[in-house]
Amino acid sequence: xxxxxxxxxxxxxxxxxxxxxxxxxxxxxxxxxxxxxxxxxxxxxxxxxxxxxxxxxxxxxxxxxxxxxxxxxxxxxxxxxxxxxxxxxxxxxxxxxxxxxxxxxxxxxxxxxxxxxxxxxxxxxxxxxxxxxxxxxxxxxxxxxxxxxxxxxxxxxxxxxxxxxxxxxxxxxxxxxxxxxxxxxxxxxxxxxxxxxxxxxxxxxxxxxxxxxxxxxxxxxxxxxxxxxxxxxxxxxxxxxxxxxxxxxxxxxxxxxxxxxxxxxxxxxxxxxxxxxxxxxxxxxxxxxxxxxxxxxxxxxxxxxxxxxxxxxxxxxxxxxxxxxxxxxxxxxxxxxxxxxxxxxxxxxxxxxxxxxxxxxxxxxxxxxxxxxxxxxxxxxxxxxxxxxxxxxxxxxxxxxxxxxxxxxxxxxxxxxxxxx
Amino acid sequence: xxxxxxxxxxxxxxxxxxxxxxxxxxxxxxxxxxxxxxxxxxxxxxxxxxxxxxxxxxxxxxxxxxxxxxxxxxxxxxxxxxxxxxxxxxxxxxxxxxxxxxxxxxxxxxxxxxxxxxxxxxxxxxxxxxxxxxxxxxxxxxxxxxxxxxxxxxxxxxxxxxxxxxxxxxxxxxxxxxxxxxxxxxxxxxxxxxxxxxxxxxxxxxxxxxxxxxxxxxxxxx
Numbered sequence: 001x002x003x004x005x006x007x008x009x010x011x012x013x014x015x016x017x018x019x020x021x022x023x024x025x026x027x028x029x030x031x032x033x034x035x036x037x038x039x040x041x042x043x044x045x046x047x048x049x050x051x052x053x054x055x056x057x058x059x060x061x062x063x064x065x066x067x068x069x070x071x072x073x074x075x076x077x078x079x080x081x082x083x084x085x086x087x088x089x090x091x092x093x094x095x096x097x098x099x100x101x102x103x104x105x106x107x108x109x110x111x112x113x114x115x116x117x118x119x120x121x122x123x124x125x126x127x128x129x130x131x132x133x134x135x136x137x138x139x140x141x142x143x144x145x146x147x148x149x150x151x152x153x154x155x156x157x158x159x160x161x162x163x164x165x166x167x168x169x170x171x172x173x174x175x176x177x178x179x180x181x182x183x184x185x186x187x188x189x190x191x192x193x194x195x196x197x198x199x200x201x202x203x204x205x206x207x208x209x210x211x212x213x214x215x216x217x218x219x220x221x222x223x224x225x226x227x228x229x230x231x232x233x234x235x236x237x238x239x240x241x242x243x244x245x246x247x248x249x250x251x252x253x254x255x256x257x258x259x260x261x262x263x264x265x266x267x268x269x270x271x272x273x274x275x276x277x278x279x280x281x282x283x284x285x286x287x288x289x290x291x292x293x294x295x296x297x298x299x300x301x302x303x304x305x306x307x308x309x310x311x312x313x314x315x316x317x318x319x320x321x322x323x324x325x326x327x328x329x330x331x332x333x334x335x336x337x338x339x340x341x342x343x344x345x346x347x348x349x350x351x352x353x354x355x356x357x358x359x360x361x362x363x364x365x366x367x368x369x370x371x372x373x374x375x376x377x378x379x380x381x382x383x384x385x386x387x388x389x390x391x392x393x394x395x396x397x398x399x400x401x402x403x404x405x406x407x408x409x410x411x412x413x414x415x416x417x418x419x420x421x
Numbered sequence: 422x423x424x425x426x427x428x429x430x431x432x433x434x435x436x437x438x439x440x441x442x443x444x445x446x447x448x449x450x451x452x453x454x455x456x457x458x459x460x461x462x463x464x465x466x467x468x469x470x471x472x473x474x475x476x477x478x479x480x481x482x483x484x485x486x487x488x489x490x491x492x493x494x495x496x497x498x499x500x501x502x503x504x505x506x507x508x509x510x511x512x513x514x515x516x517x518x519x520x521x522x523x524x525x526x527x528x529x530x531x532x533x534x535x536x537x538x539x540x541x542x543x544x545x546x547x548x549x550x551x552x553x554x555x556x557x558x559x560x561x562x563x564x565x566x567x568x569x570x571x572x573x574x575x576x577x578x579x580x581x582x583x584x585x586x587x588x589x590x591x592x593x594x595x596x597x598x599x600x601x602x603x604x605x606x607x608x609x610x611x612x613x614x615x616x617x618x619x620x621x622x623x624x625x626x627x628x629x630x631x632x633x634x635x636x637x638x639x640x641x642x643x
Contacts (some may be wrong), residue, residue, distance in 0.1 A: 035533050080516075082531050115529065115554055117518050173557035175630050182557065260630060261558045381514055382533075420514070 034081035039141055041418040043073035043148075047340075048410035053203050054098050056219040056237075058398050060206040060370075060391070061412050062098070072097045072417055074209070075146070076106075076141035086114040092141050104213025107142065108160070116397030121171040128164040128214060128242070131252060132189060133157050133268055135296045135308055135336075140209055140309075146308065147374035148414055151332040152205040152351040153294075153310045157385050159212055159288075160199055161270070162242055163250065165190025174258070184256040191244045194274050197288035198239040201324050204366035205351040213394075214242055225362030225402050231323045232362050236284035240266070245287040246275035264298040270314075277320045281317045288374050290316040292328070302376075308347075313379045316356070325357035326364055334372075345374040355397070368394025382421060388414045445460035449582040449610075450617045453574050453594060455626045460578030464596040464605070465500050466562045467571035468582065471589040479505045484540045486510060487551070487561060489517045489532065494551055494561025500561060500571050501643070506540035511591070525549045525565060547602070548595070560630075562597055587613045596619070598627040601626050 051057025109127035256269035292314020334347035375385035523548030595605035
């Protein structure tokens with residue numbers, strides 16, 4: 001944590017020092033403004049049986065059979081301050097009635113977004129944040145705009161890819177140039193997510209809307225490998241999701257093309273540049289070398305109906321690839337339709353992790369698919385009512401090791417009452 | 422003395438003629454088509470009287486609105502008379518950051534959700550291109566004209582101005598997608614009686630880049 005805090009402070013200071021001169025003197029610019037906004041959601045859940053990953057299980061859901069009841073689905077606060085025309089800070093905090101029941105910061109950034117320069121747009125943010133990959137999670141607090149639970153792809157992005165660093169994008173907005181085509185190039189350098197891959201290997205893919213805090217650790221299932229003679233016994237029984245272990249910078253680079261606002265296609269190469277032999281012996285966490293390619297497509301079928309899809313394929317390894325080595329792949333296709341105050345969404349997820357390592361005591365193979373159906377009624381600008389049904393069918397070697405059965409089909413129904421302010 | 426009387430007589434005649442002309446109101450109908458013959462909607466049509474005494478200032482205290490709604494400027498094109506106040510209410514539940522670099526009026530407004538800022542006075546004639554720093558696809562225009570006699574062509578490409586003081590006018594037609602240096606044209610028209618005028622553009626018009634604006638994702642939360 002200390003490393004990350006230092007990193008965030010240093011990068012923010014550098015950014016301010018480098019660019020502050022250019023923002024002085026904006027004509028008619030407004031001064032300091034700030035605002036607190038938030039989301040409160042109460043859920044009634046009809047949960048599946050398998051122990052949730054938040055309770056040391058391998059279930060893809062945040063709720064399990066202990067949870068078929070009323071819950072605090074979301075409590076999110078966002079503080080935003082516009083320091084000047086170009087500079088703003090944003091801090092997100094969340095609280096849930098699970099894990100250690102403690103409110104936690106989830107993202108904190110300083111952003112530099114000057115007005116267009118000859119029509120071109122530069123946007124820079126520094127701090128601790130989830131990388132800009134998701135086309136679902138566009139609501140404040142990284143909540144989904146399509147359903148309650150994010151796709152498997154974005155659930156994982158939110159869980160394990162949060163990091164500290166700088167992300168920048170450069171855009172040629174088509175409309176400013178009388179063209180239907182817009183393009184963006186973007187990139188980032190970051191530290192603090194060396195453990196990315198731990199959950200994919202030791203739990204598998206998940207589907208939920210639990211935004212994880214900077215200080216939260218996810219308990220890992222009591223897998224046989226942790227108790228055996230293999231090197232896995234050197235790993236602690238939890239995943240610390242934002243630890244820096246190897247001191248190396250990771251990076252991402254991407255491009256986006258848009259036609260009007262109707263078609264949006266993005267490609268990203270992501271590499272955390274982990275040193276797969278590095279370990280934090282005190283915390284018993286490992287550095288994972290995680291890299292993948294990611295494609296996102298958003299298309300307006302009609303002004304009310306949107307098609308969304310993301311595809312992600314990559315590899316991760318830790319312990320020099322001998323202890324854990326995994327190929328992973330996930331995609332979803334979804335559609336969301338808005339009719340007045342009503343929103344309907346349907347999504348199909350498909351995901352897999354393929355074990356390639358030489359640790360027979362820990363088989364990290366898993367594969368599955370999922371259907372999510374969602375309906376929401378916006379009763380007012382502040383209040384909405386929704387219901388979500390998810391069915392996940394998967395096969396996981398960890399389940400076989402823990403309970404003797406690899407395959408499971410599980411369903412979760414969530415009815416939610418959301419208040420935004 | 423004779424000369425003086427003659428001059429007074431002429432002066433009185435001019436006064437009488439002017440008074441009768443000022444009292445007489447006529448109507449002006451205009452229909453605009455593009456080069457291909459299709460009706461042209463949303464073009465700004467304004468009539469500038471040759472007689473500047475016919476120009477009344479905008480009513481004091483009147484405020485017109487340029488909303489941000491569903492990640493669009495509404496209306497897409499707003500016409501106002503010089504001196505008019507314009508408010509920029511944010512009707513969305515997200516943040517907008519409206520700006521203009523135009524010489525006619527340069528400003529920026531950071532607008533949190535549902536903010537209604539103090540109106541701005543547009544006291545220079547010309548056109549103002551609006552953008553949003555959060556949503557790159559948002560684009561809007563404010564056309565500031567000298568005259569109180571203006572309208573936008575409807576979905577039939579038509580403008581109908583009633584109770585226009587009869588006289589000589591400079592007709593101006595403007596739309597940001599008309600492909601020439603001034604994004605339009607001007608011509609003299611005699612509106613001493615009811616006028617019905619059809620016009621077909623001789624220059625090209627860019628295709629509209631509208632539609633699906635509400636799909637624009639919010640860069641702030643990415």
